[in-house]
Structures are given as C-alpha cells and as structure tokens.
Amino acid sequence: MAExxxxxxxxxxxxxxxRFAGELADAGMQRMAxxxxxxxxxxxxxxxxxxxxxERLQISPAAVSGAIRYLSQVHMVGRERDPGSRRDRYRLHNxxxxxxxxxxxxxxxxxxxxxxxxxxxxxxxxxxxxxxAETAAFFEFLQGEMLSMMDRWRAYQAARREALAAxxxxxEPGLAGSEAAGSETAAIAGSEGLASETAAGTxxxxxxxxxx
Numbered sequence: 556m557a558e559x560x561x562x563x564x565x566x567x568x569x570x571x572x573x574r575f576a577g578e579l580a581d582a583g584m585q586r587m588a589x590x591x592x593x594x595x596x597x598x599x600x601x602x603x604x605x606x607x608x609x610e611r612l613q614i615s616p617a618a619v620s621g622a623i624r625y626l627s628q629v630h631m632v633g634r635e636r637d638p639g640s641r642r643d644r645y646r647l648h649n650x651x652x653x654x655x656x657x658x659x660x661x662x663x664x665x666x667x668x669x670x671x672x673x674x675x676x677x678x679x680x681x682x683x684x685x686x687x688a689e690t691a692a693f694f695e696f697l698q699g700e701m702l703s704m705m706d707r708w709r710a711y712q713a714a715r716r717e718a719l720a721a722x723x724x725x726x727e728p729g730l731a732g733s734e735a736a737g738s739e740t741a742a743i744a745g746s747e748g749l750a751s752e753t754a755a756g757t758x759x760x761x762x763x764x765x766x767x
Contacts, residue, residue: 572597572612587614591622592631595647602635602646630654653705660701667694 572593579589594611595603603611605619612619623645626632632645648654670691677684 568597569611585622585625587618588622588625590614591619591645592626592647595632595645602644604642604644606642608645630658652708656701656705660698663694663698663701667691667698670694 572590575596576586576589576593579592580586584592590612591608594608595601605616605623608614608619609616623632623634626645627634631648631651633648635644635646636642637644670687674684674688674691677687679685679688
C-alpha cells in the first residue's frame with residue numbers, strides 16, 4: 556500500500572525505525588518484534604503485509620512471522636485481509652494505548668489478588684508477609700494511577716485533535732506523529748520491566764521495602 560502524498564525522507568524514516576526499535580528492545584521487547592512494530596508505526600497506513608515488512612526491514616519472512624506472533628500475543632497488532640486478496644495485512648490497533656493499559660490493569664489486578672493471598676498465608680506479622688502485602692498495596696495504587704492517567708489522556712487526546720484540525724499541517728507529520736506515539740510505547744514497554752522487577756523484589760522500591 557502506497558504511503559500518503561507528502562514527501563518522506565526514507566533514510567530519516569529508516570533511522571527513526573531502527574533508533575526507536577533499539578529503545579524498545581532496551582526496555583525489554585524482543586528485538587525483531589520491536590523493529591516490526593516501529594515499521595508499522597512509521598507507515599502512514601498503520602498496516603503492512605509480511606512482504607512489505609520483509610522488504611523494508613531487510614529480514615526474512617520467517618523473522619516477520621515470529622515478530623508478528625509475539626506482537627499478536629501481547630495485543631499490539633491485529634491481522635486483517637485485503638478485500639479480494641489472500642494476503643494478510645498486519646495493522647496497529649486503533650486504540651493501541653487504551654487496550655495496552657487496560658490489559659496491564661487486568662494483569663496488575665490478578666497480581667494484587669495473588670499477592671494478598673500470599674501475604675495472608677505468610678502471616679501479617681512476619682517480615683515476608685509484610686513485604687508481600689506492601690507489594691500488593693503498590694499494585695493497587697498503580698491501578699488507580701493508570702485509570703486516572705487514561706482519563707487525562709482522553710481529555711488531552713480530544714484537545715490535541717481539535718487543535719490539529721484547526722491548524723494547517725506542518726512538515727513531516729507522519730514522522731512527527733510516529734515519534735510522539737513511539738515515546739508512549741517505550742513507556743508501556745518500560746512498565747513491563749517495572750512490574751516484573753517489583754514482583755520479583757528487585758525494583759528499588761521493593762528493595763527499600765525489603766530492607767525496611
């Protein structure tokens with residue numbers, strides 16, 4: 556599928572894709588999945604076929620397949636088929652950030668419940684019980700903050716779209732939009748590491764709790 560009419564500096568776009576993919580990989584995402592996600596993010600249509608991804612990233616169809624499998628499992632991309640064609644097209648979800656944070660909230664809720672059960676089993680007066688209970692309280696706090704943040708995002712998103720609709724487009728809108736959206740994805744990927752470190756007791760907050 557062709558990109559939109561505005562002229563793109565493909566070298567600059569390629570550098571952005573590789574740079575952002577590297578940041579996602581540093582935050583814990585699989586490297587090839589990060590490259591495929593960044594390529595989709597940088598496409599004006601938000602969707603590409605396996606062949607298009609392989610060509611843009613200079614990777615094998617098998618590598619594309621593995622990356623798409625991972626991104627599908629974490630609900631970051633969806634699959635569709637062009638009308639009258641047998642080719643699959645991979646697309647970013649329209650409400651990617653909302654869906655991602657909603658699933659993180661559900662995950663944190665399950666972790667909190669399990670941790671509270673664990674704290675009860677360990678005993679509320681024991682050091683281990685207190686440590687696990689404090690971790691459960693942190694996840695409870697984090698859930699509330701995430702919901703509040705999504706409310707603020709909705710308000711910000713509506714105001715931003717209204718402002719953009721009233722303002723003539725500036726240079727390189729596709730790339731600028733990709734960079735803005737990309738920073739949020741890095742934050743989401745980083746939150747996976749935060750949650751994992753906290754659950755394992757290796758995050759600074761959890762370490763302070765344990766030492767306290």
